[in-house]
Amino acid sequence: MPNTNIPIEHHPLEPFLPSNGRVLMLGSFPPQKKRWCKDFEFYYPNFTNDMWRVFGLVFFSDALHFINSEKKTYRKEQIIAFLRIKGIALYDTACAIRRLNDNASDKFLEVVEQTDIESLLVKMPLCTTIVTTGQKASDTICERFMIAKPKVGSYTDTIVTLPDGQQRPIRLYRMPSTSRAYPLPLQKKAEAYKHLFSSIFK
Numbered sequence: 704m705p706n707t708n709i710p711i712e713h714h715p716l717e718p719f720l721p722s723n724g725r726v727l728m729l730g731s732f733p734p735q736k737k738r739w740c741k742d743f744e745f746y747y748p749n750f751t752n753d754m755w756r757v758f759g760l761v762f763f764s765d766a767l768h769f770i771n772s773e774k775k776t777y778r779k780e781q782i783i784a785f786l787r788i789k790g791i792a793l794y795d796t797a798c799a800i801r802r803l804n805d806n807a808s809d810k811f812l813e814v815v816e817q818t819d820i821e822s823l824l825v826k827m828p829l830c831t832t833i834v835t836t837g838q839k840a841s842d843t844i845c846e847r848f849m850i851a852k853p854k855v856g857s858y859t860d861t862i863v864t865l866p867d868g869q870q871r872p873i874r875l876y877r878m879p880s881t882s883r884a885y886p887l888p889l890q891k892k893a894e895a896y897k898h899l900f901s902s903i904f905k
Contacts, residue, residue: 709801711815716794719746719783724792724827726903729820731809731839732797740776745783746793747881750775753889754836754881755782760893761900789904792827794818796835796843809839809880817847821865824873832903833873837880844875853877856895 715733730746733739739748747754755777759768762785769778769785786793797814804811824830835841845852845859853859858876865871876899879885879892 709803709813711799711801714795714798716744716746718792718794718823719786720792720794720823720826721787721790722827723787723790723829725790725829726832726834727792727794727820727823727827727830728834728836729793729818729840729844730795730836731843732795732800732812735802741774743776743779745777745779748777750777751883752881753883753892756889757881757893757896758782758785760890761897766889766893790829792823792830794823796820796840796847809837809882812839814839814843817843820844820847821863824863824871825865825867831871831873832876834876834878834899836878837882837885841877848875850875855879856898 712732715736733746734749740750755769756766759766759770769782771778796818797812797816798818799816801813801815802811803813820833833844835844841852848861848863850859850861853875855877856879858874860872860874862870863873878899879887879895881892
C-alpha cells in the first residue's frame with residue numbers, strides 16, 4: 704500500500720537532453736539535496752557517487768578529470784560540454800517518489816510516478832540506446848516496457864511505441880550502480896562502462 708503519510712518528492716532537475724543525444728542514461732532519482740556537492744545542480748551530485756570518476760577513467764584515463772578536489776565538487780560546465788559533444792542525455796526513471804527511510808538508498812524509494820520515457824525519446828530522434836545505472840532504475844524501466852531485465856553489463860533489445868505512433872528499436876543496457884554501496888571496485892565499474900561506450904561510440 705502507498706505510504707501516504709510520507710511526503711512526495713518531485714524531481715528537482717529538468718531532463719538533460721542534447722539535440723544530438725544518442726544515449727539516454729537513466730538513474731532512479733537524485734539523492735536529497737543535503738547530500739549534493741556545493742554549487743553542483745546536476746546529475747549524480749553526491750561526492751561519494753563515482754559516476755563522474757567513471758567517466759573520467761573511461762574517456763580520459765583519469766578518475767579526477769571532472770573533479771575539483773580542492774572544493775570537493777565536480778566541474779559542472781566541463782561535464783555538460785563533454786556530454787553535449789558525445790550526445791549523452793541524462794534523467795531518471797522516476798519523476799516523483801517517497802523516501803521510506805529518509806536516505807538516498809534506492810532500496811527505500813517508492814516510485815509514485817514513472818518518467819514518461821517515450822516523450823523524452825521524441826525529443827531525441829537519434830537515440831536508440833537507453834542505459835540504466837542501477838537496479839531500481841532497471842526494475843522501473845523494465846516494468847514500464849514489459850521486458851525481461853538484462854543481466855548487469857548486458858542488454859535487451861525492444862521496440863518502444865512513441866506518443867506520435869512511431870515505433871523505435873531501443874537497446875536497453877543494464878549497468879552497475881556507481882554508488883559506493885554497490886560492491887564493485889571503481890576500476891571494475893569503469894571497465895564495464897568502457898565496454899558499453901566502446902560498443903556505442905564505434
